[in-house]
Structures are given as structure tokens and as C-alpha cells.
Amino acid sequence: MGLFEKLTANAKAKRQRIVLPEGTEPRTLTAADRIIADGIADIILIGDPAEIMTMAKDLNLENIGKATIVNPADETVIDKYAPIYFELRKKKGISMEEARMTSANPLYLGCLMVKAGDADGQVAGALNTTGNVLRAAFQVIKTMPGIDVVSGAFVMVLPEGSPYGTNGLLIFADCAVVPEPDAAQLAQIAVSAGKTARDIAGIEPRVAILSFSTKGSAKSERVDKVIEATKIAHEMEPSLVLDGELQADAALVPGVANSKAPNSPLSGRANVLVFPSLEVGNIAYKLVQRLGGVQAVGPVLQGLAAPVNDLSRGCYPEDIYKTIIITCNQAIGLKGNN
Structure with a gap:
């Protein structure tokens, strides 16, 4: 059994919740649809629900309806997660209004879901730069105990x-x-x-x-x-x-x-x-x-308190699919050490 066969089997046996903040990105949706069809992980998509479902239909994706879709424009969502970000960053002098604005950013919202225990890991970078992906992870999820470098x-x-x-x-x-x-x-x-x-x-x-x-x-x-x-x-x-x-x-x-x-x-x-x-x-x-x-295979980001992995903006759906599987296994490993 090859590496990815083993990783896939482990992910299926210990299903994790992976949030994809670039929920309206076609390659991301295609990979998410396959992950759901293969029973590898529970997928959370961040984005406008109507736009996501329209795109899924255009791409002939049959499983996106089984994903959890979180709308970053939903005030009840921001009500839940903005206070978490405010507590993390209040010593930096941010206001609650600034915390609400930042929490509506899908990269930060996904990390806040992980921080709150509502997701086990995040995969992003098909649209966003590595710097933006890592910045959200540093500010919200932070690093493992004893580690301050990712x-x-x-x-x-x-x-x-x-x-x-x-x-x-x-x-x-x-x-x-x-x-x-x-x-x-x-x-x-x-x-x-x-x-x-x-x-x-x-x-x-x-x-x-x-x-x-x-x-x-x-x-x-x-x-x-x-x-x-x-x-x-x-x-x-x-x-x-x-x-x-x-x-x-x-x-x-x-x-x-x-x-x-x-x-x-x-x-x-x-x-x-x-x-x-x-x-x-x-x-x-x-x-x-x-x-x-x-x-x-990689790069696999290591050192964070919960897994966040970055994609190349030139990635293919297959790359996203495999990165989700890797992220699941990182999450499983972290739980095993807690």
C-alpha cells in the first residue's frame, strides 16, 4: 500500500472536519466534491451559499450539497466568531468593530472555526498568497507549545x-x-x-x-x-x-x-x-x-497548534484533494498527542 493509500484509509477511519475558505473557487469545489464522494472528510465551505450551489451545478458536482456551507456575510456567524478574535487580539489594540470586519474574511473565519473547535483543519491558497494564509493562522491558531516557528x-x-x-x-x-x-x-x-x-x-x-x-x-x-x-x-x-x-x-x-x-x-x-x-x-x-x-509531497506546514496547509495558486484539483488528506492526518496526529 502506497503513502496516499495509507493516508486515505486513516482519514476515512477517523473522519475530520476540514474547512475550505475559498469555497467559491472551482478547483476547490471540484476537490471538495471528490473528498465527500470518497467519504474521506466532512467538508466546510466558506462563501455565499447561492453562488456555491450555482457553481457546483455548472461544474456538474453532485455532492456539494452534503458540505456544510458557512456564509461570511451572515451576521449570526460573525456574532459567534468575532468575540474570539477580539479576545486574541485585544492587547494589540483592536476594536470589536475591527474584529468583526476581520472575522468576515474567509481565511480568518476558517481559522476561527478551527480555534473554536468547529473544524479540525484548514486548506487554502488556491486564490490567496502564502503570506495571507499564514498570517491568519499565526494570529488565530498560533503555534504548538514550545514551538514559535512554522x-x-x-x-x-x-x-x-x-x-x-x-x-x-x-x-x-x-x-x-x-x-x-x-x-x-x-x-x-x-x-x-x-x-x-x-x-x-x-x-x-x-x-x-x-x-x-x-x-x-x-x-x-x-x-x-x-x-x-x-x-x-x-x-x-x-x-x-x-x-x-x-x-x-x-x-x-x-x-x-x-x-x-x-x-x-x-x-x-x-x-x-x-x-x-x-x-x-x-x-x-x-x-x-x-x-x-x-x-x-507538500509542502506540509508544521509547527501550528492545528493544521493549516497552503496551496500553490497554480494548483490542480488533485493537489487540493491530496492536501486535504494530509491535513486530516495532521489533525489525527495532533489529537493522538493530546
């Missing part, structure tokens, strides 16, 4: 028979969000990536924080950052199997690890690779994807 991971599905990773899977992070993490942020990214390995890939994490140095083979402030990040990550989660600083071959190849890092707990069998900067991570995942024939 990062992006990719699940790399390797070709059959690959000797790397676990069950043909590797996690790459951060490849999407934080340009130049400091040591503390890098440690948090490592811990969050370990959780992504469990919740999305279904593998027990073995985390390598990468560098151009292995155990002191080079001297640099950049190497010092990775060493410090490794120390902080161990303090954050002592039970996590993690090591750094390691070059990529020392992280992935047992023979090289035996030579370069003989005392590493990873023994050259890392399945989570944490990159020292976004520049390195983004280049690495795209090179591996294109040159190695590897499927890159």
Missing part, C-alpha cells in the same frame, strides 16, 4: 528499491518558509519534522541536521549554528533520535557514517533531513525531485 516539510517518495530513508520515504525540512533560521529555530524545525515523519509518513523519525561539516571536519559560524541547534533539539525532545552536524552522505550511507561519524546514533540511516537554510532545502528537494525521479 516551517514547511516535503515527504519525498523514493523510487522502488531505494536504499535510503524508511519504507521508501524521506522527510526534507525546511524547504518552504524560514529563509535563515537561527539555532533555536533550526532546532524547532527538526523537532517539528520528526512529528511530520510520524503523522504523515508513518515512520519513526531518525533526524539529521545537515551541514557541510561532519563532527568538526570544518570550522565556520554556519557549522556552529548547526551544532547549537542539535544541542537545543536534544533538550527539547530527549527521546528523539537526532544528530548533527552531519554531511548528507554521513546521514544517509552507513559505510560513510561508520567512517565519518562512528558514534552517531543514526548510523547512516536518517529518514528526516533538516537543512541549515531555506536556500539549501529548496534547492535540494527540487534537484532530488527532478534528477532522482522522486515524488515530492
